[in-house]
Amino acid sequence: MRTAFALYGQRAGLIERTGGRTTLQYVPEFLNSPLATPLSLSMPLSPVTYANRPVESFLKGLLPDNAEVLRRWARKAGVKEGNTLGIIQRFGLDVSGSVIFAPEDELEDALMASGSQIPASDADIAAQLRRMRQDEAAWQNDDEDEHWSLAGAQSKFTLARQNGQWMFAEGTNPSTHVVKPGIGRIRAQALSEHVTMRAFALSGIPVAETQFLRFEDQEAIVVTRFDRRTDAGGNIIRVHQEDLIQAFGLDPSRKYESDRGPGVDRISTLLRNHAGQDVVEQFGKAVVANQIVGAPDAHAKNYSVTLIGSSVGLAPLYDVATGLIPNSSGRLQFPKGAMSIGGERGFGDVEASHWEKFAQILQTPSSKVFDWVAELSETLPKNFQQAASEIDGPDAEFLAGTVSELIARVAQQTKDGLAKSRRVGGRLHNPFISLINQQHDANTHTSSDVSWGA
Numbered sequence: 001m002r003t004a005f006a007l008y009g010q011r012a013g014l015i016e017r018t019g020g021r022t023t024l025q026y027v028p029e030f031l032n033s034p035l036a037t038p039l040s041l042s043m044p045l046s047p048v049t050y051a052n053r054p055v056e057s058f059l060k061g062l063l064p065d066n067a068e069v070l071r072r073w074a075r076k077a078g079v080k081e082g083n084t085l086g087i088i089q090r091f092g093l094d095v096s097g098s099v100i101f102a103p104e105d106e107l108e109d110a111l112m113a114s115g116s117q118i119p120a121s122d123a124d125i126a127a128q129l130r131r132m133r134q135d136e137a138a139w140q141n142d143d144e145d146e147h148w149s150l151a152g153a154q155s156k157f158t159l160a161r162q163n164g165q166w167m168f169a170e171g172t173n174p175s176t177h178v179v180k181p182g183i184g185r186i187r188a189q190a191l192s193e194h195v196t197m198r199a200f201a202l203s204g205i206p207v208a209e210t211q212f213l214r215f216e217d218q219e220a221i222v223v224t225r226f227d228r229r230t231d232a233g234g235n236i237i238r239v240h241q242e243d244l245i246q247a248f249g250l251d252p253s254r255k256y257e258s259d260r261g262p263g264v265d266r267i268s269t270l271l272r273n274h275a276g277q278d279v280v281e282q283f284g285k286a287v288v289a290n291q292i293v294g295a296p297d298a299h300a301k302n303y304s305v306t307l308i309g310s311s312v313g314l315a316p317l318y319d320v321a322t323g324l325i326p327n328s329s330g331r332l333q334f335p336k337g338a339m340s341i342g343g344e345r346g347f348g349d350v351e352a353s354h355w356e357k358f359a360q361i362l363q364t365p366s367s368k369v370f371d372w373v374a375e376l377s378e379t380l381p382k383n384f385q386q387a388a389s390e391i392d393g394p395d396a397e398f399l400a401g402t403v404s405e406l407i408a409r410v411a412q413q414t415k416d417g418l419a420k421s422r423r424v425g426g427r428l429h430n431p432f433i434s435l436i437n438q439q440h441d442a443n444t445h446t447s448s449d450v451s452w453g454a
């Protein structure tokens with residue numbers, strides 16, 4: 001199987017799979033082009049042939065994590081399960097970044113074609129959201145000839161926005177937005193993601209723009225794609241990007257540090273080498289913000305870099321959502337972050353000694369890191385409450401009340417930890433989230449109303 005790929009509208013290389021071996025080569029014309037941009041930092045621009053792990057890892061990183069989605073897409077593509085390149089060849093006309101994939105003899109036609117856009121009514125979008133809520137693997141409509149792919153475990157689909165109208169982008173026409181119904185087992189998850197992202201934006205942390213919209217009776221978070229830009233002529237331009245798991249050439253299954261994925265130290269080194277110290281500090285401040293709001297899923301796959309020629313930058317944050325949402329019995333389920341901060345991951349448990357080690361890894365003065373912690377501990381809870389108050393409804397009231405209070409508690413404990421340790425003899429006997437749950441359990445003895453932490 002031979003699949004060609006283009007970057008920034010120019011044929012860039014060829015991927016071939018033969019006898020269980022997957023190889024990638026850039027074409028000489030692209031290497032000599034002023035548009036030359038690496039497909040991945042794990043595969044720098046070079047005439048060498050890359051084989052197996054970095055190639056397969058990059059391709060897998062463009063696909064859903066959901067195994068059932070991949071099984072269905074393999075059937076739709078007419079290839080065996082596990083044939084990553086075959087699935088990409090079928091659904092690679094609109095993926096993350098600037099890259100386009102097509103069979104070798106079809107790439108030029110794909111680049112010349114403008115694609116099409118089909119108007120998407122509220123009823124059409126609502127129907128897709130209903131399908132996803134009934135079947136989490138129904139990312140695509142089996143009856144439609146779709147050619148897009150998105151990564152991640154959470155159900156989602158793409159739309160394009162043109163002249164105030166939602167459209168389904170077909171062929172090589174780029175989508176501009178991602179629609180997610182949210183995770184059903186977590187109350188108000190889609191809304192809490194929007195509110196968390198909005199709180200970050202209000203606090204000066206660069207994030208993808210989001211909206212929380214209703215289509216008929218279906219609500220969803222709608223994310224504006226940061227890898228799409230509009231030029232002076234109104235044309236949508238793809239911007240190349242990759243997540244940090246792809247940048248390290250790792251399989252998506254290693255996105256968590258606990259699964260041998262990259263943590264703050266390795267990521268800081270990568271960013272310093274390719275983008276500079278300012279970007280390292282931008283990443284470091286994002287890690288602080290995720291810790292303060294109790295975001296459990298801030299793993300390496302939820303950080304990305306933009307790639308334009310030889311320029312590398314940290315992409316706006318995405319998929320940021322607090323995990324401080326009580327379950328149906330009123331208890332918190334997510335006590336830790338995805339990355340270690342100086343040896344500690346517990347929300348509310350990171351103290352001065354941990355931030356000092358974190359600062360050393362960032363090669364940043366500890367006083368600057370302490371300032372980030374103090375500042376964001378003040379602004380994020382208030383901005384979360386403000387963002388929730390911008391939305392109407394009981395779920396928004398729940399976020400503005402119960403959840404914002406929990407974020408404020410974690411934030412205050414994190415700030416207090418700069419000056420005073422809760423450890424005795426260097427040992428933490430009761431993690432802060434456990435304390436919150438214990439206090440909740442004690443309160444339930446005097447109240448029968450424990451639903452959703454009420």
